[in-house]
Amino acid sequence: MRIHKDWSIPAITAGFVAVLISYSGPLAIFFQAAQSAEISSAMMTSWVWAISIGAAVSGIFLSLWLKVPVVTAWSAPGTALLVTLFPGLSLNEAVGAYLTAAMIIFVIGITGSFDRIIQMIPPGIASAMMAGILFQFGVGIFISLESVPALAIGMIIAYLLFKRLTPRYSLVLLLVVGIALAILLEGASLDGVAIQLAEPQFIRPEWTWNATLSLAIPLVLVSLTGQFLPGMAILRTSGYTTSAKPIVTVASLTSFFTAFFGGITTVIAAITAAICTSKEAHEDPDKRYVAGVANGVFYLVGGTFAGTIVALFTSLPGEFVAVLAGLALIGAITSNISAFAAEKSHLEASVITFIATASGVSFLGLGSAFWGVIAGALAYNVLHRRFRPTPQG
Amino acid sequence: MKHIEKGVSLKYAPRDFLRDLNVDNASTGLVAGILGLSVGVVHISAGTAAGLDSSFIMIWVISYLMINGLFGLFMPAYYRLPLPMANSIPGALMFAAVIPVIGLEAALGASLIAGAITLIAGLTGVMGIVMRLIPMPIVMGMVGGMLLSFGLNMVEPLESAIVPASIMILAFFISSRLFRKIPPLVVAMLAGILYLIATGVDLSGIAATIRFPEFIVPEFTLGAFLTYGLPLAIILVGMETPAGVGLLKGMGYKEVPANGITAVGGLGTMVSSFFNLHSTCIAAPMTGICASPEAGTHDKRWVAAVIAGAIFVVAAPFYGYVVSLLEATPRYFIAIIAGLALMRVITSSMAIAFAGKKHEIGALFAFLIAASGIQILGIGATFWALVLGVVVSAIFETKDFEFIFTREIAKKSG
Numbered sequence: 001m002r003i004h005k006d007w008s009i010p011a012i013t014a015g016f017v018a019v020l021i022s023y024s025g026p027l028a029i030f031f032q033a034a035q036s037a038e039i040s041s042a043m044m045t046s047w048v049w050a051i052s053i054g055a056a057v058s059g060i061f062l063s064l065w066l067k068v069p070v071v072t073a074w075s076a077p078g079t080a081l082l083v084t085l086f087p088g089l090s091l092n093e094a095v096g097a098y099l100t101a102a103m104i105i106f107v108i109g110i111t112g113s114f115d116r117i118i119q120m121i122p123p124g125i126a127s128a129m130m131a132g133i134l135f136q137f138g139v140g141i142f143i144s145l146e147s148v149p150a151l152a153i154g155m156i157i158a159y160l161l162f163k164r165l166t167p168r169y170s171l172v173l174l175l176v177v178g179i180a181l182a183i184l185l186e187g188a189s190l191d192g193v194a195i196q197l198a199e200p201q202f203i204r205p206e207w208t209w210n211a212t213l214s215l216a217i218p219l220v221l222v223s224l225t226g227q228f229l230p231g232m233a234i235l236r237t238s239g240y241t242t243s244a245k246p247i248v249t250v251a252s253l254t255s256f257f258t259a260f261f262g263g264i265t266t267v268i269a270a271i272t273a274a275i276c277t278s279k280e281a282h283e284d285p286d287k288r289y290v291a292g293v294a295n296g297v298f299y300l301v302g303g304t305f306a307g308t309i310v311a312l313f314t315s316l317p318g319e320f321v322a323v324l325a326g327l328a329l330i331g332a333i334t335s336n337i338s339a340f341a342a343e344k345s346h347l348e349a350s351v352i353t354f355i356a357t358a359s360g361v362s363f364l365g366l367g368s369a370f371w372g373v374i375a376g377a378l379a380y381n382v383l384h385r386r387f388r389p390t391p392q393g
Numbered sequence: 394m395k396h397i398e399k400g401v402s403l404k405y406a407p408r409d410f411l412r413d414l415n416v417d418n419a420s421t422g423l424v425a426g427i428l429g430l431s432v433g434v435v436h437i438s439a440g441t442a443a444g445l446d447s448s449f450i451m452i453w454v455i456s457y458l459m460i461n462g463l464f465g466l467f468m469p470a471y472y473r474l475p476l477p478m479a480n481s482i483p484g485a486l487m488f489a490a491v492i493p494v495i496g497l498e499a500a501l502g503a504s505l506i507a508g509a510i511t512l513i514a515g516l517t518g519v520m521g522i523v524m525r526l527i528p529m530p531i532v533m534g535m536v537g538g539m540l541l542s543f544g545l546n547m548v549e550p551l552e553s554a555i556v557p558a559s560i561m562i563l564a565f566f567i568s569s570r571l572f573r574k575i576p577p578l579v580v581a582m583l584a585g586i587l588y589l590i591a592t593g594v595d596l597s598g599i600a601a602t603i604r605f606p607e608f609i610v611p612e613f614t615l616g617a618f619l620t621y622g623l624p625l626a627i628i629l630v631g632m633e634t635p636a637g638v639g640l641l642k643g644m645g646y647k648e649v650p651a652n653g654i655t656a657v658g659g660l661g662t663m664v665s666s667f668f669n670l671h672s673t674c675i676a677a678p679m680t681g682i683c684a685s686p687e688a689g690t691h692d693k694r695w696v697a698a699v700i701a702g703a704i705f706v707v708a709a710p711f712y713g714y715v716v717s718l719l720e721a722t723p724r725y726f727i728a729i730i731a732g733l734a735l736m737r738v739i740t741s742s743m744a745i746a747f748a749g750k751k752h753e754i755g756a757l758f759a760f761l762i763a764a765s766g767i768q769i770l771g772i773g774a775t776f777w778a779l780v781l782g783v784v785v786s787a788i789f790e791t792k793d794f795e796f797i798f799t800r801e802i803a804k805k806s807g
Contacts, residue, residue, distance in 0.1 A: 112526055135764075138757070142765035142774075149769070334747075334757045341747035351740040355541070359548035361556060382570060 003064070006287045006291035014281035015294025017168065018071055018272035019302060022055075023309060024175040025328025026076040028321050029137065030264075031313045033082035035321070037091065041314055042201065043262065045307045046133025049198040052303030056296045058254040058266050062247060063292030068240045069276040070292050071231075072251055073269040077222035080133045081369055082264070084360055085214055091262070092206035097215035098259035099205055102252045104220045105265065109248030118229055124343035124350035125376040126225040131336035131381075132372050133222065138333045141326035144319040152323050154181045159327045168275065171328055179312075182320045187270025192315050198260040214362070218369040223267050226332075231268030238277035239285055349379035396518030397651035399664065400471035410470070413696045416769030417689030420579045422700025424734050424770055425682040429701060429709055430481050430715055431727045433457065437716070439489040449497075449669070455709050456606040456670040462705025464661045464673050469698035472650055475683035477698040478661065479676030479705075481633050483773035484625050488671035491621045499613035501666040503622030508672070510626040511634075515656025520630065524638050524651045528793065530746045531782040532639035534756030537742035538763025539636060539775050540681055542736050547732020550725030557592075557624040558725055561585045564735045578687055581733055585726050594721060602713035629658060629674050632776035638677030643742050644684040645691060679774075681738040682731070751793045755786025 051074040062070035145152040158177040162170035181190040255266045276291035340350040353376030433454040440450035465478035550558040564584035569577040641649045662675025683697040746756040759782030
């Protein structure tokens with residue numbers, strides 16, 4: 001194995017930082033989903049175990065095989081989608097939808113049609129749906145400002161300072177400061193946090209039309225446009241010419257297995273990928289794959305002690321998780337809103353998609369993300385041909 | 394007075410009104426007027442919640458329509474811009490809440506001082522400078538966030554009243570594609586009314602009453618000024634005026650009389666305080682409707698604001714009647730019409746805020762805060778949206794602020 005010669009401390013550090021960031025920010029969104037589903041801590045532990053193991057196995061395998069720093073993670077916009085669907089959706093239905101989504105992504109991967117499908121989706125509509133899903137999290141920061149002003153203001157100031165001073169570590173530092181503030185101001189107690197091994201729990205999948213339309217299809221869409229697309233772009237801008245085919249295929253195969261334990265779709269990372277693919281991981285691009293492997297190994301550790309992570313999050317107030325999740329998503333919300341606002345050719349259809357998705361309105365049992373895409377696609381076809389820009393241009 | 398922008402003139406206003414009147418601005422003016430009338434329901438619920446006498450609440454709403462409506466006739470006619478006037482909603486909520494604590498006369502005295510502060514902000518030209526210094530993307534982020542709730546409220550009835558809601562929304566979009574002559578808003582309204590008639594709306598509870606505003610002498614106390622007057626002044630100068638001015642700029646009006654709007658709002662607030670009313674200022678959501686592309690060409694949109702003002706003045710004495718009419722129409726009706734009227738304003742404010750790649754994070758904070766609708770220290774979200782948006786942008790996007798320096802240099806060299 002080449003890996004004994006190629007390993008380096010910066011690469012391993014990069015892998016570690018990437019995992020730490022995922023657990024600090026995006027995991028907070030997953031916790032909000034778990035809270036809205038009103039599940040037990042044991043079940044939540046199983047979910048965290050499943051997403052961590054999925055990311056670990058696929059990341060280690062792909063990085064070693066392709067000799068490219070492939071950082072995988074769980075679909076962050078997918079977890080945001082979950083928050084709007086629970087508790088109307090049952091766990092069994094959710095798992096069924098995860099399996100359907102994994103199948104669809106697998107077919108897209110194995111047939112090599114990823115690039116073609118990405119081109120078919122109007123870019124504004126995809127970003128608008130994503131922005132609509134994430135919108136509630138952004139607003140959540142300021143809603144918490146009314147109920148727990150001191151904690152929220154402290155966290156916002158900490159976020160702004162850290163983001164300005166050390167953008168890379170800002171989420172990790174925010175987590176630390178946030179926990180300290182929650183203990184000091186809100187009287188949270190970490191007594192219940194102890195080292196414990198995770199026990200995965202099997203969930204019997206149940207397939208329904210409802211879950212397919214409200215969860216599986218939007219999940220595929222946000223995973224493709226929100227994770228695979230930016231993730232592949234990050235790899236390419238770092239100079240790796242890897243094709244999307246093996247990555248999409250392996251990630252979806254992994255998702256298929258972790259789904260049974262509550263793990264949402266495994267995808268290529270977007271938020272943390274750049275840490276492992278950049279020069280800071282290693283001077284030599286051919287040796288950065290070690291960072292991808294290290295990232296996977298730290299996910300294995302995280303998955304094994306998932307119970308401890310769950311205990312940490314559940315002992316903190318709900319508003320803390322809401323503010324943390326919202327701040328972690330600020331960048332994503334900004335880039336998605338900017339992306340659809342800049343897409344002048346079908347702006348009206350995008351705004352309709354955004355409003356319908358952000359409204360959180362569900363009817364006929366289907367979630368707002370689904371209706372957002374339907375409304376957007378309809379408006380795109382009805383309006384975009386006669387679209388005239390608003391007078392000021 | 395040198396900072397107050399000059400308008401066109403009032404002399405030819407009636408003649409020009411008839412010349413510029415068309416079906417686009419008439420229909421948007423009607424929608425803006427109805428939206429403004431429906432706001433009276435906020436006063437009623439806030440007043441009732443604060444335990445105020447129902448007879449006083451009625452006088453309060455009637456003054457709101459009558460006084461704000463008169464100023465709303467004057468402003469658009471003088472400036473030939475869509476400048477509808479109304480009162481401050483956060484101000485109304487505060488007013489209702491403080492009356493039981495500090496007394497009506499003292500609250501009105503505090504309003505009078507707040508109006509004087511606002512007038513001074515306009516006369517000295519402070520407002521114009523502030524509006525030039527706040528970057529446009531942040532202002533438009535705030536405007537977009539504030540108006541977004543109208544968009545979301547339009548979608549919400551789809552859950553409970555899917556049939557009429559989808560009829561109205563579809564009528565709007567289909568007619569905007571098929572008929573160029575008839576404004577889609579009118580089609581949507583007619584579709585909604587037809588549906589209501591077909592399903593049988595209950596109009597039996599409607600009763601007519603006639604009342605007029607009543608004169609009252611305000612009183613001055615320091616406590617009232619600190620608890621209510623100062624926040625109200627901040628609301629009027631920092632929140633209501635920037636929202637209205639920003640909207641007009643966003644809709645493509647180059648010369649917006651920021652100082653004039655502020656000064657007249659201040660003067661109007663001072664007048665209001667003698668008639669049981671807490672404020673007069675530019676009405677942002679109504680401005681959005683009157684200044685929207687739905688109101689026809691730019692130079693004729695002022696007519697819409699005049700119509701909205703006229704509806705206020707005419708409806709004021711009969712507000713008891715209006716209330717029972719509003720109660721008879723289902724809630725979704727006004728929500729959908731207002732949402733449709735503001736669709737394109739929301740679209741273009743988001744485009745201005747986020748498509749320029751400048752002040753993006755500041756604009757996002759402004760957008761999210763305004764959309765969250767939070768109130769801190771009794772001051773509404775749009776004020777905090779501007780303040781935090783500018784602070785955040787100054788921290789992260791320092792170089793985007795270069796426009797301030799380049800403008801100063803341009804001014805000196807020019």
